[in-house]
């Protein structure tokens with residue numbers, strides 16, 4: 001069997017175009033356009049690329065897109081002051097602080113300072129709590145992207161066995177909550193899970209979010225399963241690899257996301273969707 005490729009690049013382009021039409025309709029009605037503000041601290045090369053991409057794609061669909069680039073030596077107090085300024089600005093609908101932050105800054109303290117109504121990353125404890133309670137707040141972008149791809153790939157998720165590998169606050173935990181909301185039977189596997197291959201083998205849906213290149217092997221996958229690979233690992237040759245051994249898994253799975261071109265592009269499209277959601281919740 002050769003798996004169907006789930007094309008995240010195409011799905012993301014379609015989602016951005018749809019949001020762009022909604023932004024154009026707001027503008028045509030004489031309303032302000034949504035404002036997305038992304039904060040980058042320091043010079044991490046990958047973060048610089050992601051922030052530039054967020055800035056460009058938000059502007060491309062007509063949003064008011066602003067990137068705040070702060071030096072690596074920025075203090076926690078200065079970053080908190082920047083967030084307070086953005087929280088208080090009525091023209092700001094979405095605030096995202098690019099992660100990882102430099103080590104001298106406490107990430108939790110920064111996330112907690114963002115107005116939950118503007119937290120388009122969905123990481124604030126209020127939004128995480130709403131998600132854990134099965135309610136709708138702002139949902140983290142990558143998990144939201146995984147769900148949109150799964151809903152596109154499968155006729156129904158109800159009753160399916162889902163195994164999420166990884167328990168991070170950014171991906172593993174929220175995607176597990178979303179799968180539960182979609183009536184899947186969910187297992188969160190992690191570094192202490194015993195016999196991980198056997199756990200993964202019973203899954204109809206596998207979401208790999210561990211950050212270890214090609215860790216999930218083809219013979220771990222149940223024939224016909226849907227595989228969502230969240231890993232984006234830069235290899236010594238400069239190429240990207242996912243957390244799943246794609247060549248092996250594609251021989252067994254029913255459908256699979258590639259890396260690059262799978263979940264990654266959905267992350268930014270979902271950020272734009274969250275910005276529009278935050279705008280509508282605040283401004284109608």
Ligand SMILES: Nc1nc2c(c(=O)[nH]1)N[C@@H](CN(C=O)c1ccc(C(=O)N[C@@H](CCC(=O)O)C(=O)O)cc1)CN2
Pocket residue numbers: 050096097098099100121141142232240259260261262263264265266267268
């Ligand atoms: N505050 C946040 N920080 C980070 C998040 C996040 O959701 N919020 N996620 C990642 C980085 N990220 C967005 O910020 C991101 C990662 C990957 C992609 C993407 O489109 N990847 C492409 C490949 C790009 C490449 O060549 O490097 C793909 O997979 O096809 C977009 C956004 C960590 N930080």
